[in-house]
Amino acid sequence: MRYDTIIIGAGLSGLAAGIRLAMFDKKVCIVEKHTELGGLNSFYVRKNRTFDVGLHAMTNFTAKGVRSSPLGKLLKQLRFSHDDFRLCQQEMSEIRFPEKSLCFTNEFEFMRQEVAEQFPDQIDGFNKLVEKVLAFDELNLDDGERLLSQPVLESFINDPVLIDMLFCPLMYYGNAREGDMDFYQFVIMFKSIFIEGFSKPEGGMHYILNLMAEKFKDLGGELKMGSGVKTINASKETVASVTLENEVELATEAVLSSMGYVETLNRCQPELAEAGTCETGQVSFMESLFVVDKEPRDLGYDRSIVFFSTQSRFDYKVPNDLIDISSGVLCCSNNFKYPKPLEEGLIRLTNLASFGEWDRLARKDYIAAKKEWRGRALEQLFTFFPDFSENVVFLDSFTPKTIKKYTGHINGAVYGSPEKVKNGKTPVKNLYICGTDQGFLGIIGATLSGISMANLHLLQ
Numbered sequence: 001m002r003y004d005t006i007i008i009g010a011g012l013s014g015l016a017a018g019i020r021l022a023m024f025d026k027k028v029c030i031v032e033k034h035t036e037l038g039g040l041n042s043f044y045v046r047k048n049r050t051f052d053v054g055l056h057a058m059t060n061f062t063a064k065g066v067r068s069s070p071l072g073k074l075l076k077q078l079r080f081s082h083d084d085f086r087l088c089q090q091e092m093s094e095i096r097f098p099e100k101s102l103c104f105t106n107e108f109e110f111m112r113q114e115v116a117e118q119f120p121d122q123i124d125g126f127n128k129l130v131e132k133v134l135a136f137d138e139l140n141l142d143d144g145e146r147l148l149s150q151p152v153l154e155s156f157i158n159d160p161v162l163i164d165m166l167f168c169p170l171m172y173y174g175n176a177r178e179g180d181m182d183f184y185q186f187v188i189m190f191k192s193i194f195i196e197g198f199s200k201p202e203g204g205m206h207y208i209l210n211l212m213a214e215k216f217k218d219l220g221g222e223l224k225m226g227s228g229v230k231t232i233n234a235s236k237e238t239v240a241s242v243t244l245e246n247e248v249e250l251a252t253e254a255v256l257s258s259m260g261y262v263e264t265l266n267r268c269q270p271e272l273a274e275a276g277t278c279e280t281g282q283v284s285f286m287e288s289l290f291v292v293d294k295e296p297r298d299l300g301y302d303r304s305i306v307f308f309s310t311q312s313r314f315d316y317k318v319p320n321d322l323i324d325i326s327s328g329v330l331c332c333s334n335n336f337k338y339p340k341p342l343e344e345g346l347i348r349l350t351n352l353a354s355f356g357e358w359d360r361l362a363r364k365d366y367i368a369a370k371k372e373w374r375g376r377a378l379e380q381l382f383t384f385f386p387d388f389s390e391n392v393v394f395l396d397s398f399t400p401k402t403i404k405k406y407t408g409h410i411n412g413a414v415y416g417s418p419e420k421v422k423n424g425k426t427p428v429k430n431l432y433i434c435g436t437d438q439g440f441l442g443i444i445g446a447t448l449s450g451i452s453m454a455n456l457h458l459l460q
């Protein structure tokens, strides 16, 4: 038994790559160490409630019939219809800073108008920045030049608050780098969030993941859950097989891994791991979920998503404390245009967090710290938003440690390494990477990454 390709990981990039390969009759097997699908965007059950781990919203919403957009391309490549994804658009989101607020919807002209009203002396510069963003080829896989965003933004906009307000959502939803952002990544995120926009699938990630896994299996793909890869066996810089944690060895012509670049090479023999050194990611989050006994809008939470900073300057970096309570993201699932209201109110709060600080704690201190820091984050939040603490009927939090435990990403780094391997190649000639460390992030980005790496390396 020899596979054409073994894919490591049944997250979005792995599943998408699997569908592409199985569609072209490749003998393909996805091996996933966890017992659930989804990786960074999986789901879990507590007290009979199913929660999405990583779904605030899907970015890149475009309407049915638009084929040239990332969503349109994704649907076409995976042979899904727009209706299959059951997408429900956002109502309105907001970037809220102490003195200014910018609202945005899935109609970009609304946001342009907001910038014109809130920052009248910056609108010309903002419009020129938008022109540059629209003309930029962010998907060039061979572009090795590093261009950071801060200097580019400063060449168009001279109000630092507007620059920070633009950065806040784009960094929170897709920046592996502290302090600044690669400009190509800024362009990807600007287009996916401001130009295109947010939606959520009816039924959550559970629905989307099952849809993809079923398609993969229907096309003849093999899915092995609870099958962690222990080693990737290469000789003369060519992979011949992978060995699973249960010692079963699977022979293959090629491997496509979504574990992360360093994480993948760490499964090869030591000299290959050394040949592929690359900066490890540090950026991670603490996420708290609050089930409330009312519709969030009745508690004063009427936005789909709010990206906030309680200080006039926004600092995107790994905090010195366990979490940074001065900025965050608030997501209310209820404030999306679902065909019928959700059964319960849900408010999610995301704060930047330090893996190192959480990892140092002993088990009992860890549990106490989650409670303490969730409390501190709420206290700070309620200086800026209405207090909903009396309405909470269930709550849960997870930290960078949880993210590492369930996905294997070093430091629980949600966006992987700041150095992306855009062409997906490694020092081993038939071992490729897809997903987070290849450079396309988020639900849509990771899915497109799986598709493009399968097309580029395994379907030629």
Ligand SMILES: Cc1cc2nc3c(=O)[nH]c(=O)nc-3n(C[C@H](O)[C@H](O)[C@H](O)COP(=O)(O)OP(=O)(O)OC[C@H]3O[C@@H](n4cnc5c(N)ncnc54)[C@H](O)[C@@H]3O)c2cc1C
Pocket (backbone or CB within 6 Å): 008, 009, 010, 011, 012, 013, 014, 031, 032, 033, 034, 037, 038, 039, 040, 041, 053, 054, 055, 056, 057, 058, 059, 227, 228, 229, 230, 258, 259, 285, 287, 403, 406, 407, 408, 409, 414, 434, 435, 436, 437, 441, 442, 443, 444, 446
């Ligand atoms: C808290 C949080 C909130 C988020 N919010 C959003 C959002 O609102 N919108 C959005 O678009 N994106 C969001 N994201 C980001 C998004 O989830 C990720 O960018 C995307 O899911 C990455 O997919 P991937 O396939 O690249 O990687 P992963 O999902 O990490 O897939 C890798 C898979 O490999 C498996 N694996 C690892 N090691 C092994 C091994 N040794 N053997 C076998 N399998 C292995 C893992 O278990 C995992 O399933 C969020 C993420 C988090 C954590």
